[in-house]
Amino acid sequence: MLTHQDSMHILLxxxxxxxxxxxxxxxxxxxxxxxxxxxxxxxxxMDYLVHPEIKLPHVLFLDLNMPGKxxxxxxxxxxxxxxxxxISIAIYSTSSSEKDIEDTFIEGANIYIKKPNDFSELxxxxxxxxxxxxxxxxSGLNIETFFFSI
Amino acid sequence: xxxNFNFDGNIACKAILKEQLEKFGFKYQLLDLGQIEIADTVSxxxxxxxxxxxxxxxxxxxxxxxxQLIQKIxxxxxxxxxxxxxxxxxxxxxxxxxxxxxxxxYLTNVFSEYTFTSIENFxxxxxxERAKKMIIEEKLTLTEISHELNYSSVAYLSxxxxxxxxxxxxxxxxxxxxxxxxxxxx
Numbered sequence: 001m002l003t004h005q006d007s008m009h010i011l012l013x014x015x016x017x018x019x020x021x022x023x024x025x026x027x028x029x030x031x032x033x034x035x036x037x038x039x040x041x042x043x044x045x046m047d048y049l050v051h052p053e054i055k056l057p058h059v060l061f062l063d064l065n066m067p068g069k070x071x072x073x074x075x076x077x078x079x080x081x082x083x084x085x086x087i088s089i090a091i092y093s094t095s096s097s098e099k100d101i102e103d104t105f106i107e108g109a110n111i112y113i114k115k116p117n118d119f120s121e122l123x124x125x126x127x128x129x130x131x132x133x134x135x136x137x138x139s140g141l142n143i144e145t146f147f148f149s150i
Numbered sequence: 151x152x153x154n155f156n157f158d159g160n161i162a163c164k165a166i167l168k169e170q171l172e173k174f175g176f177k178y179q180l181l182d183l184g185q186i187e188i189a190d191t192v193s194x195x196x197x198x199x200x201x202x203x204x205x206x207x208x209x210x211x212x213x214x215x216x217x218q219l220i221q222k223i224x225x226x227x228x229x230x231x232x233x234x235x236x237x238x239x240x241x242x243x244x245x246x247x248x249x250x251x252x253x254x255x256y257l258t259n260v261f262s263e264y265t266f267t268s269i270e271n272f273x274x275x276x277x278x279e280r281a282k283k284m285i286i287e288e289k290l291t292l293t294e295i296s297h298e299l300n301y302s303s304v305a306y307l308s309x310x311x312x313x314x315x316x317x318x319x320x321x322x323x324x325x326x327x328x329x330x331x332x333x334x335x336x
Contacts, residue, residue, distance in 0.1 A: 106332060135267055135272070138265060139272070142283075150316055
């Protein structure tokens with residue numbers, strides 16, 4: 001389990017450069033000790049994750065709509081590999097339909113983020129997500145039933 | 151030749167501590183189990199050397215008393231969340247402060263500083279975690295679950311459930327059911 005001295009390692013895959021910048025800026029503005037690694041799409045991310053020597057992240061942010069491997073493709077691939085079972089996965093999308101949210105959780109996501117339009121709202125949402133994920137990792141909660149929709 | 155022997159770990163530990171502390175030339179006093187008082191201030195370097203010497207005997211210096219206190223707070227909360235009979239008659243702040251012998255204001259400050267959340271929020275997260283378990287077990291109705299967790303009403307439980315997960319309890323139950331079905335089909 002994590003303690004307060006440890007840093008949370010975060011990966012993010014998004015094909016939109018502006019979104020990548022916004023997300024990493026929002027994450028870096030939090031007072032926690034976070035380390036963020038960015039990927040330009042799903043293929044890039046999966047190529048990285050297959051290396052056996054990498055330190056696995058605590059949480060992974062995936063854009064739902066990416067060319068090549070979509071967020072859901074990555075999600076399914078990651079969840080079918082037991083090596084990644086402790087990683088929480090956050091999917092973000094412009095959709096807020098209950099069905100999309102439900103389907104994403106059923107496929108194994110832990111966090112569903114309805115992408116906000118403005119930067120300050122995005123920061124607030126990221127903060128809540130990172131915080132909830134931190135609580136999850138430090139309090140020994142069950143990842144199978146860890147769902148957070150925001 | 152084989153010899154059988156008895157030993158008292160306590161006496162052994164004290165003898166080792168005595169020997170080591172004297173080797174370092176400390177003025178010290180052995181307090182209750184697991185504590186020593188050293189008269190002078192000890193530099194970080196010397197402390198590390200002491201740690202190395204003691205670790206050969208399986209003795210670790212715990213240098214993070216706040217971390218221990220937080221663990222005690224968490225343990226106390228989990229105990230009352232999981233055992234209804236242990237739920238205190240007094241407020242939780244009073245209960246924690248009596249049990250751990252610190253002012254509640256101090257406890258909340260230490261807790262938030264290290265965990266990035268408040269004690270109140272930690273309690274809510276733990277209660278909802280237990281609610282999830284009970285919902286999946288399907289032995290109790292949501293109303294019964296709300297009683298079990300000392301909520302004043304089922305509506306209040308649902309509100310907190312939604313706050314922590316973003317989902318209603320019924321949506322949660324449906325998702326877990328479908329998720330399990332999917333993984334069984336694989």
